[in-house]
Amino acid sequence: MIVRTLEQIIGSEREVHAENGNWVSRRFVLDEDHAGFSFHETIIKAGSETHIWYKNHIEAVYCVAGEGEIEEVATGKIHPIRDGTLYLLDQHDEHYLRGFSDMRLICAFNPPILGREHHDADGVYAPHPQDAEYRKVRESL
Numbered sequence: 103m104i105v106r107t108l109e110q111i112i113g114s115e116r117e118v119h120a121e122n123g124n125w126v127s128r129r130f131v132l133d134e135d136h137a138g139f140s141f142h143e144t145i146i147k148a149g150s151e152t153h154i155w156y157k158n159h160i161e162a163v164y165c166v167a168g169e170g171e172i173e174e175v176a177t178g179k180i181h182p183i184r185d186g187t188l189y190l191l192d193q194h195d196e197h198y199l200r201g202f203s204d205m206r207l208i209c210a211f212n213p214p215i216l217g218r219e220h221h222d223a224d225g226v227y228a229p230h231p232q233d234a235e236y237r238k239v240r241e242s243l
């Protein structure tokens with residue numbers, strides 16, 4: 103069994119700040135924990151807008167505090183987010199995430215995040231190494 107507290111994670115290697123200051127991610131469960139997913143608490147800052155497109159991951163996000171919204175890029179559809187709202191990016195949905203107040207989100211990623219990932223210019227996290235290996239093998243066939 104693994105037990106971790108927020109206090110242990112804040113200020114450690116498992117706490118990652120967005121380069122633009124829009125969010126901070128506390129990564130409780132990572133790839134190295136061999137759970138098959140990673141599990142994070144993310145604070146989305148009040149007044150922020152973040153372009154996100156997890157081309158290589160599925161993410162579930164559950165809001166436990168604060169208010170904001172998510173806009174689907176493909177359709178322009180906007181969904182309000184507040185305590186008790188969950189969204190699942192099961193289609194690798196490109197989106198804008200906006201915080202009206204500081205939002206406390208609980209997030210799970212499959213495949214798991216390794217640890218220090220940051221969004222690239224498109225709001226993407228790099229593929230899990232096993233995915234990259236998989237692609238290399240496929241491309242060489």
Ligand code: 9YT
Nearest residue numbers: 125127142144163207209
């Ligand atoms: C909701 C979301 O995807 N925010 C960006 C940070 C991400 N949740 C993470 O790395 O924890």
